[in-house]
Amino acid sequence: MDKQTEQKKVFLEIVQQLRQLIRMEKIQAGEKLPSERVLSERLGVGRSSVREALRSLELLGLIETRHGGGTFLASTHKHQLVEVLSMFILEDEKSKKDVELTRQIHEKEAIRVISCTEILRTLPVWDSFFVKLEIEGTVNCRDVLREIIITSGNRLSLKIWFQLAAYDGDRLNRNSTEDEKLILQTMLKSMQLGYEKEALRAYEQWMGTGQTF
Amino acid sequence: MDKQTEQKKVFLEIVQQLRQLIRMEKIQAGEKLPSERVLSERLGVGRSSVREALRSLELLGLIETRHGGGTFLASTHKHQLVEVLSMFILEDEKSKKDVELTRQIHEKEAIRVISCTEILRTLPVWDSFFVKLEIEGTVNCRDVLREIIITSGNRLSLKIWFQLAAYDGDRLNRNSTEDEKLILQTMLKSMQLGYEKEALRAYEQWMGTGQTF
DNA sequence: TATCAAAAGTGGTCTGACCACTTTTTAGCA
DNA sequence: TGCTAAAAAGTGGTCAGACCACTTTTGATA
Numbered sequence: 001m002d003k004q005t006e007q008k009k010v011f012l013e014i015v016q017q018l019r020q021l022i023r024m025e026k027i028q029a030g031e032k033l034p035s036e037r038v039l040s041e042r043l044g045v046g047r048s049s050v051r052e053a054l055r056s057l058e059l060l061g062l063i064e065t066r067h068g069g070g071t072f073l074a075s076t077h078k079h080q081l082v083e084v085l086s087m088f089i090l091e092d093e094k095s096k097k098d099v100e101l102t103r104q105i106h107e108k109e110a111i112r113v114i115s116c117t118e119i120l121r122t123l124p125v126w127d128s129f130f131v132k133l134e135i136e137g138t139v140n141c142r143d144v145l146r147e148i149i150i151t152s153g154n155r156l157s158l159k160i161w162f163q164l165a166a167y168d169g170d171r172l173n174r175n176s177t178e179d180e181k182l183i184l185q186t187m188l189k190s191m192q193l194g195y196e197k198e199a200l201r202a203y204e205q206w207m208g209t210g211q212t213f
Numbered sequence: 214m215d216k217q218t219e220q221k222k223v224f225l226e227i228v229q230q231l232r233q234l235i236r237m238e239k240i241q242a243g244e245k246l247p248s249e250r251v252l253s254e255r256l257g258v259g260r261s262s263v264r265e266a267l268r269s270l271e272l273l274g275l276i277e278t279r280h281g282g283g284t285f286l287a288s289t290h291k292h293q294l295v296e297v298l299s300m301f302i303l304e305d306e307k308s309k310k311d312v313e314l315t316r317q318i319h320e321k322e323a324i325r326v327i328s329c330t331e332i333l334r335t336l337p338v339w340d341s342f343f344v345k346l347e348i349e350g351t352v353n354c355r356d357v358l359r360e361i362i363i364t365s366g367n368r369l370s371l372k373i374w375f376q377l378a379a380y381d382g383d384r385l386n387r388n389s390t391e392d393e394k395l396i397l398q399t400m401l402k403s404m405q406l407g408y409e410k411e412a413l414r415a416y417e418q419w420m421g422t423g424q425t426f
Numbered sequence: 427t428a429t430c431a432a433a434a435g436t437g438g439t440c441t442g443a444c445c446a447c448t449t450t451t452t453a454g455c456a
Numbered sequence: 457t458g459c460t461a462a463a464a465a466g467t468g469g470t471c472a473g474a475c476c477a478c479t480t481t482t483g484a485t486a
Contacts (some may be wrong), residue, residue, distance in 0.1 A: 010469075010470085011268060011469085011470095035436055035437080037435090040471095045471085046469095046470055048264075048469095048470070049470060049471080051261075051438090052265055052268040053268075055224060055265040055268060056268050056271075059225075059228075059269040059272070059273070065437065065438095066478090067438070067477070067479080068435080068437060068438095068477070068479035069436070069437080069479055070435090070479085071437080099369055101369075101370070102369045105319060105322045108322075109322075154314055155311055156312055157314070157315050157318065160373065248466075248467055249467075249468065250467080253440095258439080260440085262439060262440080267468095278469095279447090279468080280446070280467080280468050281447030281448035281449080281466080281467055281468060281469095282448055282449075282466095282467070283449095283466085283468075284467090
């Protein structure tokens with residue numbers, strides 16, 4: 001039947017078997033995987049084949065390996081994926097702009113989804129951000145965006161966003177300035193009230209003013 | 214200085230060296246890379262290490278390997294990345310919906326960008342699609358969307374889209390039906406004229422009617 | 427009990443070997 | 457000469473074993 005698809009790529013089968021093993025053993029994020037030698041024995045393949053599969057998963061950021069320590073299911077989201085991709089595909093200065101724009105695509109869509117969904121836009125978390133801005137005068141930019149992406153409910157979009165946000169580094173992980181306070185409050189309040197266009201306008205303003213280019 | 218970052222991951226250095234080699238040799242997409250044995254000799258590392266790096270790049274879809282044939286720089290975009298990611302992260306039926314929604318996020322943004330940019334929205338390619346619909350009555354859905362994404366100019370977004378489109382498989386790679394003709398013409402014409410909202414509305418209609426769920 | 431050295435465990439890498447498959451070369455035939 | 461088929465070379469796929477560097481565990485000693 002689909003032999004043509006299934007036949008090849010034994011190395012990909014190992015990846016799949018690894019996943020199955022992880023589910024069976026109920027290995028949680030951050031926990032240790034069996035050693036390469038044990039895996040090679042249990043899966044009935046050579047250690048080098050196991051390593052090829054593990055290296056691939058490592059490059060994707062799905063596992064972490066510690067020399068002499070073992071292999072662990074990734075807990076933190078420090079994916080090298082974007083870095084590697086950009087190393088190969090995006091080379092010039094435009095790359096960074098592309099990463100930023102792509103990240104913002106997902107953020108804008110999340111804001112749209114939340115604004116249009118009553119259950120999502122009336123969550124208490126938005127009010128907590130709003131109040132925090134009122135009292136403390138600042139919030140962590142990355143935290144706000146992450147919450148927005150998470151709430152939107154698209155887990156693949158979330159995955160992509162994490163990778164792009166990791167690429168942008170600390171430029172995103174900062175406290176909002178005094179100038180951004182009003183903009184952020186406008187964005188949050190508009191989102192809560194379901195004013196999609198107003199929320200997006202505030203977002204655009206935020207992204208335009210908050211960073212220097 | 215940054216020894217801590219640079220010190221480890223010899224395996225990642227190989228990935229970088231591979232890229233350098235590709236640039237030096239000016240290897241184009243679809244062309245052949247040196248054999249594993251040659252690479253191992255030229256890079257001064259063991260063949261197994263070279264293979265670990267190559268397998269990772271293969272999983273990312275950056276290279277293709279043919280048993281007995283050789284290793285080639287990827288030409289077609291048949292990336293297994295999303296598949297592998299979803300295999301690990303997205304497990305239920307919602308996954309497919311997430312992939313589709315995420316793909317549409319990038320398509321909608323591309324339509325926005327094109328509609329708002331005179332140089333892009335007045336390209337002759339849109340008229341060619343319009344005319345083709347008029348005369349032949351149908352166009353390839355994937356071709357239209359790909360052209361839209363490419364034109365938008367965000368190469369990272371393009372890369373992601375290709376992966377997502379590959380995941381959706383042949384459901385996207387089909388000719389438009391009679392019912393879609395008017396919708397597509399509306400979308401294209403609105404985009405050409407810079408009517409962003411009208412173009413998006415047509416797009417939403419297209420995506421809503423064109424597929425069965 | 428506390429300390430620290432030895433042992434065991436683990437990932438990192440290299441080498442060599444063999445297999446399966448593809449491409450190239452060569453030898454033989456028409 | 458020209459074509460075909462067999463042989464050879466090239467290449468990826470996989471495995472086994474060895475050694476190193478590093479971490480964790482163990483156990484003996486003070």
